[in-house]
Amino acid sequence: MEKFEKFSGIAAPMPLVNIDTDMIIPKQYLKTIKRSGLGVSAFAEMRYDEQGNEIPDFVLNKPAYREASVIVAGDNFGCGSSREHAPWALADFGIKVIVSTSFADIFFNNCFKNGMLPIVMPQEVVDVLMKDAEKGANARMEVDLEAQTISTSDGQVFPFEVDAFRKHCLLEGLDDIGLTMEKAPAIDAFEAQAAQSRPWV
C-alpha cells in the first residue's frame, strides 16, 4: 500500500444519508476479476443514465469535482453488503478521505485495508466542511494524518480521532501483508533453518 501522506485536495459534498455499498458499486460490477478499474463505475447508477451518458447534476460529474479526493458525506456512509468492491471503487476513483458523522462498520474497516482514511466528525463540524466543499474546486481542504487535523480552505482547523495502530499502518503504508512483510527477517530465518532440517520441501 502507498504511504498516506499529508495532502490538500478537492472535497465533494454528498449530503445524502445512508449511501450504501450498492450505490457505491452496483452488483453488476462484481463479476470482475480485478479490483482496479472500478473507479469509472463508482456510483454508476447515480452517475450515468441508462444509455451510459453522464448525468450532469451528479456531483462527481461537475467540472469542479471531477478530481475530488475527499468526500464529505451524510450519516451512515457505506452501509449494506460487505463487498470490498466498494472501497476498491472509491480508491480507484482517487478518493483518499471520507468524512461523515458515522460509517458502517465493515466498510469502515475495509477503508483502512485499502489505504483510505474515514474520519468521524460531529454534526457541527461536518456542516462546516460541507459548506466549504460546496464552494467548488478552489476550496481545497488539507488533511494531515500525522497531526490528526483537517483544515478548510479558509483556514479553520479541526482535530480528529484515529486508532493509533491504524494510523501507524496508514502512515507507513502497511496492510496485513505489509505488516507481515515487516517480519521478513523472521521468515528468512525460518526458510534458512527449514532448508537445513527439511531440505526436500
Added chain:
Amino acid sequence: MSPKTLYDKIWDAHVVHQADDGTCLLYIDRHLVHEVTSPQAFEGLRMSGRKVRAPERTIAVPDHNVPTTPGRENPDQMPEESRIQVAALDTNAKEFGVHYYPVTDVRQGIVHIVGPEQGWTLPGMTVVCGDSHTATHGAFGALAHGIGTSEVEHVLATQTLIQKKSKNMKVEITGKLNPGVTAKDITLAVIGVTGTGGGTGYVIEYCGEAIRDLSMEGRMTVCNMAIEGGARAGLIAPDETTFEYVKGRPHAPKGAQFEAALNWWKTLYSDDDAHWDKVVTLKGEDIAPVVTWGTSPEDVLAITDVVPAPESFKGGKIEAAKRAIEYMGLTPGQKLSDIEINTVFIGSCTNGRIEDLRAAAAILKGKKIKDGIRAMVVPGSGLVRAQAEEEGLAEIFKDAGFEWRMAGCSMCLAMNPDQLSPGERCAATSNRNFEGRQGRGGRTHLMSPAMAAAAAVTGRLTDVRELM
C-alpha cells in the same frame, strides 16, 4: 516433552512468529491456486508492486470453469466470464512464474487431485488453497485447509498465513468394513453422526483400523469431506501406505533426500497420551452403504432406510428437514431404494481418482445403464483418465452408456456447462448436496462411486450389495 497430537507437531514445525495473544504466523510449504479465487489476489500483488515470494512452492491449475468436452482447448467453448477467469490464470501463472498445468497439459485436473499425484503434497507439510476442499491433502498427514482471496494474496506475497490454532478432535473407526462399504460411506457416516457443525473449531485426525486399511485414494476421500463436518482440516497419520504412494512421484524427494524425509515422516503421529478436546468413535462393521436424502451433507442414511419424517428431528432441524424434503421432491416413509434418478455423476475431488473409477467399473462391467439415464464420468485429472483408458475402464464405462469426459470439477458445482436442470435428480459422488449446487433446482444424492454405478444400472437409488 509434553505429549503432542499430529496436528500439534506439524503446527509447531511451521511457526515463524507467535504474538502475545497466541496468533501465529505460519509458514506455508505448498500453495495451490485455481482460476476462481485467485484473480484479485494476483491483481493485488500487481497494484502494490509485489512479487510471489516463493513461486517454486506455488502450483496453479484451472479446474472449476473448464469444459470437460473434447475440443475444449478452444476458448470459444467457454462462456465469456469463465473464459476471462481461465485466461487470467494463464497470464498470472506466466507473469509470476509459478508452476502451471494448463488444460492442454495431460497433468491438468482438479487441483486437489493434481497436487498429490505430482508429489507436491508430502507428509508434514502445510498446504493451502483458495478452496475449502484443500482438506483432501490431510490424507498424507499434511496440515491442509482452504483460505479466502485476501489470504491467497497474503500467502503469495509472504508465503505465510496469520492463524490461530484450532482444537484437537479424534475420529476413530475401529475394526473392518463390510463388503460394499467404502471410504465415502465412512466420511458420510461420520458427518451423519457429528452433523455439519460437529467439527467447527477443530482439526480432525481420523484413525483406527478401518482408516489404516484404506488406500491413499480412500484416505483422500475421507479427509476431503472433513470440511462438510465443519472442521478446519482433516488429518491421517502417514504410514507405509503413504510412503509407498509418495515414492517416485515427480516432485517427491529422491534417493538420500527421500531417506532423510522418511526419517522425519515416521515421527509424525499422535503420541499415545496426547490430549484430545473431542473424541468420536464408530465401529467399522456398523457402517452401511449410505446415501444423502436431503440438502445438507449431514442428511445421511443407510440405503436400506426410508425418507425420515421432519417431526423425527429436533429444534430448527424440523423446519430444515421439511424444506429439504420438499425441495428434493420426496415423501416421508418412502424407501430410499425406490427413489428414481435421471442423472449419474461420477467424479470430483472426493471421488475422481483411479480407485473410484475402478470401483464403479467393477459394478458396470458387462451391464448397461437404464434407458433414459444421463450418466457421465469426469476423471479427476488427465493422468487418471489416461490410466483408466489403459486399464480398460473407459471401455467399460462407454459400453455401459456413460459419457467419458475430460478432467475438471464439472457437475460438482456446475460452473461449467455440466449442470442439472430444475427437478432433475442426480446420483453424485461429489461432496455437496446444497440447493442448486449442481444447477438451479437440481436434486443431489451423495454416495460412493460403486453406489452411483449401481444407481445408473437400475435407474433408482440402489443398494450396491444387490449387484455384487
